[in-house]
Amino acid sequence: MTNTSAPKLRSRAWFDNPENVDMTSLYLERYLNFGLSLEELRSGKPIIGIAQTGSDLSPCNRHHLVLAERIREGIREAGGIALEFPVHPIQETGKRPTAGLDRNLAYLGLVEALYGYPLDGVVLTTGCDKTTPACLMAAATVNLPAIALSVGPMLNGWHKGERTGSGTIVWKGRQLLAAGEIDDEGFIKLVASSAPSTGYCNTMGTASTMNSLAEALGMMLPGSAAIPAPYRDRQESAYHTGKRIVEMVHEDLKPSDVMTLDAFRNAIVVNSAIGGSTNAPIHLAALARHIGVDLPLKEWERLGHQVPLLVNLQPAGEYLGEDYYRAGGVPAVVGQLIAQGLIREDAMTVNGRTIGDNCRDATIEDERVIKPFDQPIVEEAGFLVLSGNLFDAAIMKTSVISEEFRQRYLSNPADPDAFEGPAIVFDGPEDYHHRIDDPSLGITSRTLLFMRGAGPIGYPGAAEVVNMRPPAYLITEGVSALPCVGDGRQSGTSGSPSILNASPEAAAMGGLALLETGDRVRIDLRKRTVDVLISGEELASRRAALEAKGGYPYPASQTPWQEIQRALVGQMDTGAILEGSEKYQRIAQTKGLPRDNH
Ligand code: FES
Numbered sequence: 001m002t003n004t005s006a007p008k009l010r011s012r013a014w015f016d017n018p019e020n021v022d023m024t025s026l027y028l029e030r031y032l033n034f035g036l037s038l039e040e041l042r043s044g045k046p047i048i049g050i051a052q053t054g055s056d057l058s059p060c061n062r063h064h065l066v067l068a069e070r071i072r073e074g075i076r077e078a079g080g081i082a083l084e085f086p087v088h089p090i091q092e093t094g095k096r097p098t099a100g101l102d103r104n105l106a107y108l109g110l111v112e113a114l115y116g117y118p119l120d121g122v123v124l125t126t127g128c129d130k131t132t133p134a135c136l137m138a139a140a141t142v143n144l145p146a147i148a149l150s151v152g153p154m155l156n157g158w159h160k161g162e163r164t165g166s167g168t169i170v171w172k173g174r175q176l177l178a179a180g181e182i183d184d185e186g187f188i189k190l191v192a193s194s195a196p197s198t199g200y201c202n203t204m205g206t207a208s209t210m211n212s213l214a215e216a217l218g219m220m221l222p223g224s225a226a227i228p229a230p231y232r233d234r235q236e237s238a239y240h241t242g243k244r245i246v247e248m249v250h251e252d253l254k255p256s257d258v259m260t261l262d263a264f265r266n267a268i269v270v271n272s273a274i275g276g277s278t279n280a281p282i283h284l285a286a287l288a289r290h291i292g293v294d295l296p297l298k299e300w301e302r303l304g305h306q307v308p309l310l311v312n313l314q315p316a317g318e319y320l321g322e323d324y325y326r327a328g329g330v331p332a333v334v335g336q337l338i339a340q341g342l343i344r345e346d347a348m349t350v351n352g353r354t355i356g357d358n359c360r361d362a363t364i365e366d367e368r369v370i371k372p373f374d375q376p377i378v379e380e381a382g383f384l385v386l387s388g389n390l391f392d393a394a395i396m397k398t399s400v401i402s403e404e405f406r407q408r409y410l411s412n413p414a415d416p417d418a419f420e421g422p423a424i425v426f427d428g429p430e431d432y433h434h435r436i437d438d439p440s441l442g443i444t445s446r447t448l449l450f451m452r453g454a455g456p457i458g459y460p461g462a463a464e465v466v467n468m469r470p471p472a473y474l475i476t477e478g479v480s481a482l483p484c485v486g487d488g489r490q491s492g493t494s495g496s497p498s499i500l501n502a503s504p505e506a507a508a509m510g511g512l513a514l515l516e517t518g519d520r521v522r523i524d525l526r527k528r529t530v531d532v533l534i535s536g537e538e539l540a541s542r543r544a545a546l547e548a549k550g551g552y553p554y555p556a557s558q559t560p561w562q563e564i565q566r567a568l569v570g571q572m573d574t575g576a577i578l579e580g581s582e583k584y585q586r587i588a589q590t591k592g593l594p595r596d597n598h
């Protein structure tokens with residue numbers, strides 16, 4: 001809750017410390033370099049960081065370079081001083097081997113910046129998939145007053161009169177290309193049409209998901225997550241975000257006051273209703289551990305599975321980011337959920353009001369895009385949490401299971417929620433791309449595709465490679481998706497009915513390491529199990545044989561960070577954080593100030 005007697009600003013220890021004038025002078029003299037006056041720096045005004053995630057390497061977030069000017073004006077207007085600084089770039093589609101490798105690196109860097117410099121509060125500029133969790137995780141660890149500003153989605157993409165959604169169109173384009181319906185140039189044009197402006201993916205991929213959830217967690221001004229990047233309203237929300245963080249510093253309203261267990265539970269419910277990405281459980285688990293909230297993976301099924309899908313955005317639905325904003329965005333969705341008693345209304349948010357007060361009266365402005373609760377797009381839109389002898393935990397988004405898929409796999413009246421088939425096992429995406437169209441594999445519409453070596457250690461960094469298209473000859477026959485299972489992730493923009501984030505991964509000697517092509521695997525959605533149908537003895541002897549060879553093989557590290565992360569990273573069911581880093585909590589309060597540097 002909000003404190004009325006705020007503590008002394010921590011930045012005073014740098015700029016206004018009468019007990020150590022020579023250090024104060026040293027701190028002051030260099031911060032004067034970019035034009036601030038002595039008077040300003042010693043005024044006792046809150047110093048607000050703008051954690052800048054935009055750059056030429058991060059085009060999804062690049063508009064934050066423009067928005068930062070409006071954030072600054074808001075900060076100044078409210079009586080603060082703004083200091084902008086860069087965050088390590090994490091761009092989803094540009095970073096090799098995967099942006100998943102860098103979330104924890106950006107987290108580490110931002111923790112050091114927030115803790116080690118004279119900052120009293122921070123604006124987190126969020127956007128592309130991993131930038132949002134990385135920023136929130138760091139703010140959670142340091143626990144300075146913090147507010148997130150979404151850069152917003154791109155404008156809608158269009159091609160021949162139809163909406164083309166970023167990411168999602170790639171999966172469709174690949175199928176058209178494989179079926180010979182378009183050529184290479186047509187493919188590139190189709191995909192480029194989906195990205196018509198600055199901003200992040202306009203589909204309900206991981207970026208829209210994580211920004212919506214940042215708002216649902218209470219860390220963003222209400223109604224601001226979904227504003228498209230180029231809209232006038234986006235500039236306005238930047239200004240209000242800047243103003244608000246200064247007030248938050250005076251009120252001492254911190255991430256730990258906002259990101260409570262209730263807030264996480266709300267976020268899980270909202271994730272189902274928006275059709276959020278399968279990456280969300282990983283990032284929320286990480287965030288919860290850094291703020292000290294206990295959030296077992298099973299909570300996603302317990303709280304989220306029953307919740308219907310209300311937001312009609314690609315990949316699960318038809319529309320895109322502009323439509324989502326115009327239909328009312330997150331508050332309209334939360335309003336529907338509040339009316340059903342599904343939201344913990346007392347959860348505090350960064351505007352100093354509860355989520356209940358912010359969203360109770362929010363209305364849907366376009367029911368084609370956001371459905372009323374009693375007319376959902378899909379019932380039970382949340383995730384199932386599965387386990388068995390191939391892994392301890394994995395998740396499945398059941399809302400994207402198509403009718404074609406249900407008919408093919410889940411229509412046996414004697415066994416309606418289960419199916420069995422032979423496994424084809426791929427060791428990494430190169431192996432898959434190389435062999436998927438090879439007719440000698442004998443892939444049929446009953447085959448289950450497995451991807452391994454794609455987890456936090458194996459890849460390294462947990463890549464979005466589990467969603468695999470069927471061989472071209474099956475697509476031509478009308479089979480657009482096969483069940484896919486793996487220890488990597490899946491792009492939030494993909495609508496494949498996959499079993500993902502399997503933990504422990506093959507590289508950590510999880511059961512997937514022991515699977516062989518041709519093994520029969522049974523998936524039972526009602527029992528929440530995935531099992532290879534071979535004996536425990538056979539599995540044990542395969543394990544012993546693999547261990548004798550040194551374990552499941554994966555490529556050598558190519559950079560120092562790959563090696564460091566591999567040594568420390570946990571599995572995806574518990575957030576894939578750097579194990580041990582969660583010991584450091586609320587360090588702005590619990591660790592005092594860092595020592596002087598001279
Ligand atoms: Fe950056 Fe989708 S690739 S938001």
Ligand code: MG
Pocket residue numbers: 092129206464490491492493
């Ligand atoms: Mg992605």
